[in-house]
Amino acid sequence: MQxxxxxxxxxxxxxxxxxxVQDQVVGRxxxxxxxxxxxxxxxxxxxxxxxxxxxxxxCCVVISPLIALMHDQLRAAQAVGIKAASLTSxxxxxxxxxxxxxxGDLDLLYVAPERASGEGFRNLLRSTRIAxxxxxxxxxxxxxxHDFRPDYRLLRPLLDEFPxxxxxxxxxxxxxxxxxxxxxxxxxPREGLVIAGFDRPNIRYxxxxxxxxxxxxxxxxxxxxxxxxxxxxxxxxxxxLAEALGRAGRPTRAYHAGLDPKVRAAxxxxxxxxxxxxxxxxxxxxxxxxxxxxxxxxxxxxxxSIEGYYQESGRAGRDGEPAQAHLFWGAEDFxxxxxxxxxxESARQQGERTRIAALGALVETGTCRRAILLRHFGENPPxxxxxxxxxxxxxxxxxxxxxxxxxxxxxxxxxxxFGVGHIESVLTGAVTDKIRERGHxxxxxxxxxxGEEMALLRPVSRALLVRDALQTNEHGGLxxxxxxxxxxxxxxxxxxxxxPRKERRRKNARNG
Ligand code: ADP
Ligand code: ZN
Numbered sequence: 001m002q003x004x005x006x007x008x009x010x011x012x013x014x015x016x017x018x019x020x021v022q023d024q025v026v027g028r029x030x031x032x033x034x035x036x037x038x039x040x041x042x043x044x045x046x047x048x049x050x051x052x053x054x055x056x057x058x059c060c061v062v063i064s065p066l067i068a069l070m071h072d073q074l075r076a077a078q079a080v081g082i083k084a085a086s087l088t089s090x091x092x093x094x095x096x097x098x099x100x101x102x103x104g105d106l107d108l109l110y111v112a113p114e115r116a117s118g119e120g121f122r123n124l125l126r127s128t129r130i131a132x133x134x135x136x137x138x139x140x141x142x143x144x145x146h147d148f149r150p151d152y153r154l155l156r157p158l159l160d161e162f163p164x165x166x167x168x169x170x171x172x173x174x175x176x177x178x179x180x181x182x183x184x185x186x187x188x189p190r191e192g193l194v195i196a197g198f199d200r201p202n203i204r205y206x207x208x209x210x211x212x213x214x215x216x217x218x219x220x221x222x223x224x225x226x227x228x229x230x231x232x233x234x235x236x237x238x239x240x241l242a243e244a245l246g247r248a249g250r251p252t253r254a255y256h257a258g259l260d261p262k263v264r265a266a267x268x269x270x271x272x273x274x275x276x277x278x279x280x281x282x283x284x285x286x287x288x289x290x291x292x293x294x295x296x297x298x299x300x301x302x303x304x305s306i307e308g309y310y311q312e313s314g315r316a317g318r319d320g321e322p323a324q325a326h327l328f329w330g331a332e333d334f335x336x337x338x339x340x341x342x343x344x345e346s347a348r349q350q351g352e353r354t355r356i357a358a359l360g361a362l363v364e365t366g367t368c369r370r371a372i373l374l375r376h377f378g379e380n381p382p383x384x385x386x387x388x389x390x391x392x393x394x395x396x397x398x399x400x401x402x403x404x405x406x407x408x409x410x411x412x413x414x415x416x417x418f419g420v421g422h423i424e425s426v427l428t429g430a431v432t433d434k435i436r437e438r439g440h441x442x443x444x445x446x447x448x449x450x451g452e453e454m455a456l457l458r459p460v461s462r463a464l465l466v467r468d469a470l471q472t473n474e475h476g477g478l479x480x481x482x483x484x485x486x487x488x489x490x491x492x493x494x495x496x497x498x499x500p501r502k503e504r505r506r507k508n509a510r511n512g
Contacts, residue, residue, distance in 0.1 A: 004055070005026065005030065005051065005055055008051060008054055008055055009047075009051060012051075012054055012080055012081065012082070013047060013050075013051065013080055014080070015047075019043065019044050020039070020043055020044070020196050020197070021037065021039065021043075021194050021195075021196045022043075022044055022047055022048055024194050025037045025039075025048040025168070025194050026047075026048055026051055026052060028168075028192070028194070029048065029049070029052045029132060029166055029168050030052055030055065030056070032164075032166045033166060033192060034166060034167050034168075034186075034187070034188040034189065034192045035166075035167075035168050035169070035188065035192045035193075035194060036138065036168075036169040036170075036171075036179070036182055036183055036186070036188050036192055036193050036194070037168065037169070037170045037171075037194045037196070038171060038172070038174050038179065038193070038194070038195045038196065038377075039170065039171075039172060039196040040172050040196060040197075040198050040200070040310070040311075040314060041172045041311050041314045041315070042314060042315075042318045043172075043196050045136070045170045045172070046073055046076075046077075048134075048168065048170065049062060049108075049132060049134035049168055049170070050077055050082060050108065052131065052132055052168075053082065053107045053108045053131065053132065053134075054082060054107055056131035056132060057129060057131060058104070058128070058129035058130055058131035058132075059101060059104075059106045059107060059108065059109050059128060059129065059130055059131060060107060060108050060109070060130075060131050060132040060133075060134060061109050061111060061116070061125070061130060061132070061133050061134070062108060062109065062110045062111070062134045062136060063111055063112075063113050063116050063133070063134070063135045063136060063152075063155060064110055064111075064112070064136040064137065065112070065113060065136070065137050065140050065147075065149055065151075065152075066137075067088050067089070067090060067112065070086055070088065070110045070112070071086065073110065074086050074108075074110055077108055082107050082108055083100075083105060083106050083107045083108065084106065084107060084108035084109070084110070085097040085100060085101075085106055085108075085109055085110070086109070086110035086111065087109065087110070087111045087112075087115055087121075088110075088111070088112050088115065089112070097109070098124060101124065101127075101128050102124075102127050102128050104128065104129060112151075113140075113149060113151035113152050113154070113155060114151045114154075116154075116155060116158060117151060117154030117155055117157070117158055121158075122158060122161060125158075125162070130162055130165045131165070132165065132166055132167075132168060133158075133159055133162070133165055133166070133167045133168070134167075134168045134169075134170065135152075135155065135167065135168070135169040135170065135186060136170050136171075137170070137171055138152075138169035138170055138171040138174075138182050138186065139171045139173050139174050139178050139182065139307075140152045141153060141155070141169075141181070141182055141185045141186060142174075142178045142181035142182055142185060143181070143348075143351070144175075144177045144178040144181050144351060145171075145173070145174065145178045145181075145182075146173065146304060146305045146307055146308065146355065152185075153185065155186070156185065156186065156187065159186065159187065160187065167186060167187075167188065169182055169186050169188060172307075172311055173307035173308075173310070173311055174307075175306075175307070175376060175377065175378070176378050179193065179378075195378070197379070198310070198373070198374055198377045198379055199370065199374055199379070199381070200314060200317065201385075201387065202317045202320055202321060202322050202323055203313065203314070203316055203317050203323050203324065203325050203387075204322070204323070204324045204325070204387050204388060204389075204392075205313070205325050205327075205369040205370055205373070205387075205388040205389065206324065206325070206326050206327070206369075206388065206389035207326075207327045207328075207329065207362065207363050207369060207389060208326065208327070208328050208329075209328075209329065209330065210300075210301075210328045210329060210330040213300060213328060214241070214244050214245070216328060217230060217241070217245055217298060217300070217328075218245060218248055220296065220298060220326060221245060221248065221250055221278055222248065224295055224296045224324065225276055225295075226275065226276065226293065226294075226295030226296070227271065227274055227275060227276060227277050227278070227279075227291065227293060227294050227295055228277075228278045228279070228294065228295055228296040228297065228298065228316075229278075229279050229281060229285065229286060229294060229296075229297045229298070229312075229315060229316075230245075230278060230279070230280045230281070230297075230298045230299075230300060231281060231282070231283055231285075231297070231298070231299045231300060231301075231303070231312055232280055232281070232282065232300045232301070233282075233300065233301040234282070235256040235257070235258045235282060237300065238254040238255065238256050238280045238281055238282055239254045239256075239280075241254075241280045241300065242254035242278075242280040245278060245280065246278075250276060250277070250278050251270075251274060251276060251277045251278070252277070252278045252279075252280065253267040253270065253271065253277065253278075253279055253280070254267070254279075254280050254281065255267050255268065255271075255279055255280070255281035255282070255284070255285040256281060256282040256284060256285070257282065257284045267279070268285070268289065271291070272289065272290075272291050275293075283303075283304075283308065283312060286312060286315045289315075291315075291318075292318040292319035293318075293319050293321070294315050294316045294317065294318070294323065295316065295317070295321075295322075295323050295324065296316055296323060296324040296325070296326065297312060297313045297315055297316040297323075297324075297325050297326075298325075298326040298327075298328065299312070299313070299326070299327045299328060299329075300328055301328070301329065301330075301333050302327075302329050302333035302334065302337065302359055302363075303327070303359065304355070305355040305358070305359065306355070306358045306359060306362065306373065306376045307376075309327065309359070309362070309373075310373055310376075310377070313325035313327075327362075327363065329363050334356065334360065334466075337352075337356045338353075338356065340352075341353060341356070353468065353471070354468055354481075354482055356468075357466065357467050357468025357481065357482075357483060358376060358467070358468070360466035360467050360468070361466065361467040361468075361483070364463060364466050364467070364497070365390065365495065365497075366390055366394070366395045366397030366495045366496070366497040367383075367390055367397075367493070367495055368381070368383065368384055368385050368388055368390055368391050369385075369388040369389065369390060370385040370387070370388050370391075371383065371384075371385065395497045396497070397495045397496060397497045398456075398495065398496050399493060399494075399495050400456050400459070400460050400463070400494050400495060400496045401487070401493045401494045401495070403449065403453055403456045403457065403460050403494075404460050404463070404464060404469070404487055404494035405487060405488060406427060406445060406448055406449060407423065407427065407457065407460055407461060407464065407470075408464065408469060408470070408480060408484050408487060408488055409444075409445050409488070410423045410426050410427050410445040411423055411470065411478045411479070411480060412480060413443045413444070413445055414426060414438070414440055414443070416473075416477065416478065416479040416480060417473070417475070417477040417478075417479075418477055418478065419476050419477060419478060420458070420461050420478065422434060422435075422440075423457075423461070423478065424457050424458075424461075426440045426441075426443070426445060426446055427445060427446075427447070427448060427449040427457060428447065428449050428450070428454055428457070429441075429446055429447025429448075429449075429450075456496070459496050460494065460496065461478075463494055463496060464484075464487075464494070467483050468481040468482055468483045469481050469483040469484040469487055469494075470484070
């Protein structure tokens, strides 16, 4: 990289060097090459356009979906002396900003997508020199992403009108599918994809079935003296939990979008300054907040997606020191999620179902949690991270991969239209009218499950449903789902954790 870039990095931003893929991304941008940068939260995405914005002639236009986030970044940029402004519905100084833009007096202009796509804005851009289009939170352009925003679709004509201006799309949250879609939607060639490693080795992941949540959280807090965030599913839940947990003596506050803005801001400021505060919040809390010493993040219920979980839990330990991520879940979280999905328009249901299944795989697994997270982002981690609950304390589990494969083949070979009972009958070689009529006693999987393995069929079918290797059609028949293939191909294992903790405890109680 040119030495003057490194000088700017040091003099303007105060950094002694690049981190991770930053140099690669900045290098591409400086060379005018279109780029999609996938970088986890905290990896330093903003620098990837702020540095070129300062180095290049002309103004860098940043499209960003959230006004609050935008203003945080704007203030941070202005604080290091970058000539920066924003054009949003809450900015009063439009005229001044437009004049500055025309006069070449801006390095950085933040704008909301609905503004950016308008004709007026395009005219304004024609009157000045544009150095770069940076599209932040680029997953919003994809219907596959978890946060689709139709306004993002209108950006393409704007980008295409300035074909010589390089475009840089950035996101922390994109699975393979969403990634492809962003490239297509924003007209970025495949070679422009830069992916940073997603692993956060200093975070210890642990997942727990909910079993007296307040006590579980109180224990967690008691064992972790540093600052922590607890994500609760609703506004009411944040306030109730904050009150209950606060009684143990640790400073505890609540944060959600429904609080009085002054209270909210005060709570946030107090948290950032504190060395031992617990913040009980909805997921509205944390975006754009720079607090490197958060020691634990707990989820009191199932997050919305693996992406969301990764991002939220990733707010722990940004300083690189040991930190913990705890997820508390119950079967009712899945039931509620499925009910919510049933109410969606049908085009969106499949994507949501896949997201829930991926969470199912994370919470149900008896193997490495980190491996599940990283594989979700397309990485191929070595087995056993040594820093998650399952690696540190392997639960008694059995490898049910063979049985799972048999089950999936039976579903496939019988034409993907029968329920669990019939598939079991076929696999165990039962003699029923239905089997004889359909000729299912003549297919290769008939009777291939015998003896003790028979007891595995039910739990295996449940595990396959949870991870979306199996789906049910509207008549209750089983079909192969998107996660079936890697299991059939031998790329993924299926293990069953035995016995589930709750049943064991209940049995003990009965005996005792
Ligand atoms: P992201 O948007 O990817 O979540 P940010 O742009 O907010 O990440 O950066 C996260 C933190 O890392 C910020 O505190 C930022 O100042 C810091 N940072 C970014 N780049 C560097 C670097 N090259 N060296 C040191 N710190 C950096
Ligand atoms: Zn592990």
